[in-house]
Amino acid sequence: MENKDLDILVQKYVEAQTTTEEELVLKSALAERKDEYDDLQALFGYFSQQKSIKTPQFVNPAFQESTPVKRKVISMQWVAAAAAIAIMVVAFFYFNQSNAVTSADTFTDPQLAAENALKALEILSSEINRGQSIAADQLKEFENLNKYLNIF
Amino acid sequence: MKNFVLNLIFMFAVLSPAISQTGSLDTYFSKYQDDETFTVVNISSSMFAAIAGLESDSIDPEAKAILDNITGMKILTKQSNGETYFNEVLNLIKSKGLEEMMSIKEKGANMRIYGKSDGSKYLKEVVLLRGDKDNFVLMQVQGKLSIEQLSQLSRTLNN
Amino acid sequence: MNYHQVFNDEVFPLSDKLYRFSLSIVRKNDIAEDVVQEILIKVWEKREDWKNWRNMDAMLFTMTKNLSLDKLKNKNNQLYTIPEGYDTESDSAGPVQRVISRDVERIIDKAIATLNEVQRMVIHLRDVEGYTYQEIADKTDLTMAQVKVNLHRGRLELRKKLQNQL
Numbered sequence: 106m107e108n109k110d111l112d113i114l115v116q117k118y119v120e121a122q123t124t125t126e127e128e129l130v131l132k133s134a135l136a137e138r139k140d141e142y143d144d145l146q147a148l149f150g151y152f153s154q155q156k157s158i159k160t161p162q163f164v165n166p167a168f169q170e171s172t173p174v175k176r177k178v179i180s181m182q183w184v185a186a187a188a189a190i191a192i193m194v195v196a197f198f199y200f201n202q203s204n205a206v207t208s209a210d211t212f213t214d215p216q217l218a219a220e221n222a223l224k225a226l227e228i229l230s231s232e233i234n235r236g237q238s239i240a241a242d243q244l245k246e247f248e249n250l251n252k253y254l255n256i257f
Numbered sequence: 258m259k260n261f262v263l264n265l266i267f268m269f270a271v272l273s274p275a276i277s278q279t280g281s282l283d284t285y286f287s288k289y290q291d292d293e294t295f296t297v298v299n300i301s302s303s304m305f306a307a308i309a310g311l312e313s314d315s316i317d318p319e320a321k322a323i324l325d326n327i328t329g330m331k332i333l334t335k336q337s338n339g340e341t342y343f344n345e346v347l348n349l350i351k352s353k354g355l356e357e358m359m360s361i362k363e364k365g366a367n368m369r370i371y372g373k374s375d376g377s378k379y380l381k382e383v384v385l386l387r388g389d390k391d392n393f394v395l396m397q398v399q400g401k402l403s404i405e406q407l408s409q410l411s412r413t414l415n416n
Numbered sequence: 417m418n419y420h421q422v423f424n425d426e427v428f429p430l431s432d433k434l435y436r437f438s439l440s441i442v443r444k445n446d447i448a449e450d451v452v453q454e455i456l457i458k459v460w461e462k463r464e465d466w467k468n469w470r471n472m473d474a475m476l477f478t479m480t481k482n483l484s485l486d487k488l489k490n491k492n493n494q495l496y497t498i499p500e501g502y503d504t505e506s507d508s509a510g511p512v513q514r515v516i517s518r519d520v521e522r523i524i525d526k527a528i529a530t531l532n533e534v535q536r537m538v539i540h541l542r543d544v545e546g547y548t549y550q551e552i553a554d555k556t557d558l559t560m561a562q563v564k565v566n567l568h569r570g571r572l573e574l575r576k577k578l579q580n581q582l
Binding site: 118119120121122125143144145147148149150151152153154155156158160161163164165166167168 | 419420423424427428431432435436439445449452453456457460461516520521523524540542543544545546548549563564565567568571572574575578579582
Binding site: 209210211212215216218219220221222223225226227228229230231232233234235236237239 | 297298299300301303304305307308310311313315316320323324327330332358359361368370383385387394396398404407408409410411412414
């Protein structure tokens with residue numbers, strides 16, 4: 106920028122006739138000059154620093170007034186929800202665990218397991234047959250069994 | 258949000274008895290499994306899977322067919338105080354979704370068979386409970402069971 | 417109208433700007449802080465009236481200006497006090513502007529303190545915050561001509577003082 110133009114721009118600036126764009130041009134033009142317009146350069150430096158002044162933390166009254174109440178309710182609900190979930194999880198694991206404890210296999214050999222299972226089923230079978238033979242005599246009393254038997 | 262929590266609590270209230278119900282018999286088994294006066298037999302689903310994989314001529318095909326449809330078996334027996342334990346289990350079993358299929362009472366001996374339908378013609382669980390002065394038997398069989406097949410079994414095996 | 421949302425989106429985020437604006441008038445950190453906190457509370461309490469406010473942004477600045485001037489009147493002796501040195505963060509100068517030393521900053525602080533409060537506020541709004549002349553007029557309740565006259569006198573005065581001291 107010509108010195109003359111710069112002088113005119115500075116004059117316009119001081120008279121508060123510059124547009125925002127012109128002021129940007131002025132600032133960058135001044136930044137390239139050394140030992141000229143030191144006062145303005147210092148001022149512009151000062152102004153740009155002012156924008157980063159540390160500001161205090163303000164209390165938000167809208168936040169203060171209503172949100173804490175709301176928040177409290179929400180957090181209580183979440184506590185309840187979390188507690189319910191926690192109980193369910195604990196219950197789930199508890200019962201799973203008790204299953205796991207009992208599910209320690211008695212037999213390690215499938216053949217042996219099969220033989221014993223069959224022995225047990227045989228007892229079950231004979232009991233069912235015993236019941237069936239009685240049921241034939243006392244139909245009424247074994248309604249439920251008949252319900253299943255009649256299906257077949 | 259409030260509804261969500263209420264639903265959750267409600268859900269839990271509904272589910273928790275269900276959870277404890279399915280647990281009740283299992284809990285009963287585990288309660289006595291370390292008691293040496295009891296005989297405990299447990300055959301897990303993975304063991305039944307292994308049984309299904311057996312290619313043995315020693316097992317009757319019909320019996321094998323039943324075994325292949327079983328996913329679990331638990332037996333608890335004791336040689337004394339059968340009546341006490343019988344009543345204990347009876348109370349436990351009442352609200353378990355098990356339907357009483359058979360009840361025999363003779364000469365101081367009680368026998369019950371409970372079944373849980375799978376919604377079709379099969380039972381997904383059969384429980385045998387027998388108790389007298391000197392004996393106690395609790396047997397739980399799970400899988401895809403048919404009374405017909407089971408009743409045939411003793412004839413098959415005895416022939 | 418969702419008052420909370422409007423306040424949280426349009427009012428509270430202006431706190432920093434209002435603080436700097438108030439500071440340009442009252443020249444004291446603690447007073448500016450009080451001013452802005454009071455304004456925030458007042459604006460929130462007047463939320464029923466917001467619908468009648470033509471320009472929320474300008475209204476906030478005007479309220480801040482008036483309260484700042486009130487505080488200044490209550491402390492007449494504060495009018496030309498030397499500012500207590502702002503806490504500025506280092507390396508915060510723009511890419512173009514020269515970073516000024518602490519000494520220079522102090523000299524400029526003093527020079528600005530000698531301006532009257534209207535000159536200080538328009539210079540702040542224009543040179544620090546970068547508002548247009550019209551926006552400054554709206555915010556300060558001045559006419560555009562008054563804004564420009566005060567800007568002109570303030571800048572002239574500052575240059576004169578700084579040229580003697582730098």
